Amino acid sequence: MEKTEVMKIISDETLTYAQQVLALARLAESYDDTLKRNPLWIKALKEGKVCDLNEGLAPYRPRYILPDYSILLEKGCSFLEIEKPKNLTELCFDLLIFYRHVPSITSYPVYLGNFTELFMPFEDEADNPSTKEVLRLFLKSIDKTLCDSFVHANVGPNRSKLTDIILDLTKEMQLAVPNITLLYDEDVTPRDLAIHAVDVMLATSKPSFANHKKYSSEHSNCPYAIASCYNALNVGGGGYTLPRLRLYKISTEAKDADDFMNNVLPRYVDLILENIDQRIKFIVEESSFFKSSFLVKEGFVEREKFTGMVGVVGVAECVNNLLGIENKAFGFGHNEKAEKLAYEILSKIEKIVNEHKGLYCSKCDDKYQMHAQVGIDTDGLDDAPGCRVPVGFEPPLFEHLTLESTLHGFFPCGVGDIFKFDQTWSKSKDAVLDVINGAFRKGLRYFTAYSEDNDVVRVTGYLVKKSEIDKLTNGEQSINNCTVFGKGAKEKGRALDRKVYGKNSD
């Protein structure tokens, strides 16, 4: 007899207890059908033309929540009976307590704050010998209690001694959690901090670099942060929901490129916008989060700072299909026509998204934003993440970065790519930083790199340990919720087989 869904979860030996609880909660969420959905949306879901990322049918919190931790520093938190922290150790404990109460789609906090800023009041403790040990325990505690690679912290753009200690520990400890991003602006960030970050990134696959000049100019009213994989969202706000357009599948419905642009694509963009409207309405009006959560009541988040996210995947396969290109070696990434079409398609989506008046997002100009989603394991090889060049067909480094820089402009709430380097690059941190500077000048939003022989590696957007994937492959449990995605992406999407750039960078 076939096992019930519940039985499958509770008998799965590769799931830890915490993972089982979350899986059961997710199952319950998907049983309810109060949430309104257009039958055409449901049809498109079944056909794989759109995807709801299993967000469930009764969302009871926004997908991504980025608390404004400066309030914790200033006032503490009355719901959690936390007083304003007086020293670094207290702050670390306060944060660890607080993190457990920040919901998200994964039930783990996707944003831990900007450590450089948060720790700044206690910078004079940096020279204290016990400080490094306090921070070590803090990081270890995060890795072992917030067992999910979408848990994300920021550092920078300025330098502090405590930031350097955190980077040193990151390299020493080789942990998958938290994901870390350096907010980087070549005119603001001191060069030695940038070089330090490059060194740690090549050894540990983090921190990544976010183009702070670009992002901060777009967020002049409300500061942003990088959360989850590489999502740029308002601090004190976040993202309500993230359904996706699977452009390759959608393109199979079109007679030709014109039909796609003028008929097929606009229909699906309208559908996704309607779905986002419905989900946001539900989260805000039906569920209790914005009415009763302490995060809202005490001002850690504010409803209007959230926005809806329009996910996009499969740009490469979509344009290749529309142009009748079967061999990916001659397609997107190697073909000007394909790249021009990609630009036109993204412009079209952008236009429709920007013309739509979003709900409950007035601090985002009443607009939803496009997001180049990193893909999920079940996408396989049909849809490359966001606007990336498919794995195995990456062009030489210069062409690769130039192409992505052109397209990154379309994705204000997040896009990024990963570059895998060999030893000749990991020995020349200056050269890697030159590459990052050049790419950011050209408009690239986000850059991550790692060396080919690291244990902690970046799968599409999040970090996992190769050694943990091996555990799952052998039928053992892995503490990190994301190892299973990494395993899927490795096996179905060849995500670990990104091209290695060597000394000739081609």
Add this chain to the structure above:
Amino acid sequence: MEKIPINRLIDFSPVDGTGNRFAIFVQKCPFRCLYCHNPETINECSACGVCVEACPKGALKKESGAIIYDESKCVGCDTCLRVCPNLSSPKTRYMSVEEIESRITRVRPFIRGITVSGGECALYPSFLEELFIRVKRMGLTCLIDSNGAKPFKDLEYLVDLCDGVMLDVKAYDDDFHRKLTSKSNAVVIENLDYLLSKNKLEEVRTVILPKYDDQNRNTVDNVSRIIGNKSRYKLIRYRYYGVREEGLKEFGKVIVDESYAQALAELARKNGCVDVVIS
């Protein structure tokens, strides 16, 4: 407009000087180093046609006494380089300063400078002068990677123009230098002193060889005394990749140990060399 034979252009190179650089490899070299890693840069193509027959993809043609290379057909198998009896390459192209400049302009935001290497780039001083003047206008630095075969004191304008020279000193002992390269090292050593006096010595390199401990020591000892803390000294471990038969016969199919190179680096440091790196 002068055109010179170019073996290869590399948009991004992390290994030809500090930072990310655009690298230009010219064709032709007066030395014949036994351990040369890219022997196909040594001579100009004589258009003998041997490679045309050998290319499995029909990417090469001989037309009115010259070799025509069709990049779109080439799969990079390097058969042509292996069969060439003349230590050359059919892919070499004659290029003008303008053509190279426009390639550099494309990648400019990503690089901090260019490096001209080879072959031996000092064979084309007037070309380099023109190129450097234009590249410096872009706000980029210009490095010369040279084996020191040509006297730099005769190229003072070029030396003043460039940001530094990375100089190979393959051996301090002249007889051994002749054995390795087919030429005397008198000019090389003279160049070492001259570039130091001009404050343009960016880096000195010596390849550390297997089986020649005395020669390695002699070279590292003397060179490090001369350069002291005024230049970086890079010790390159011999690796057999790309080395042709003659070289393999002499040095073998081996890679020099890191620990052996470290010991030589220690020697250089003792002589006052602060910045010694091993690659």
